[in-house]
Amino acid sequence: MLTRSAALAGLGIAWLPDFILRDDLETGRLVRILEDDIHDTGEFFLVWPSSGGKSLRLRALIDHLIASQAKTNP
DSSP: OHHHHHHHTTSOOOOOOHHHHHHHHHHTSSOOOOGGGOOOOOOOOOOOOSTTOOOHHHHHHHHHHHHHHHHHOO
């Protein structure tokens, strides 16, 4: 992810979902700033064609994202 890479390189501020940055925040590679000024946690949507059903890989991704989101926003 380009935005994450730029932040890790010290090139600026990144506003990304917590689950993308969790490891970087826990290890101290990135730090939180402006926490008091950001109130919208945002949303994201997954869209896939209805034909063919859900593959096991897609189901695993959906389950992972739901679990990650639950840890971030209990």
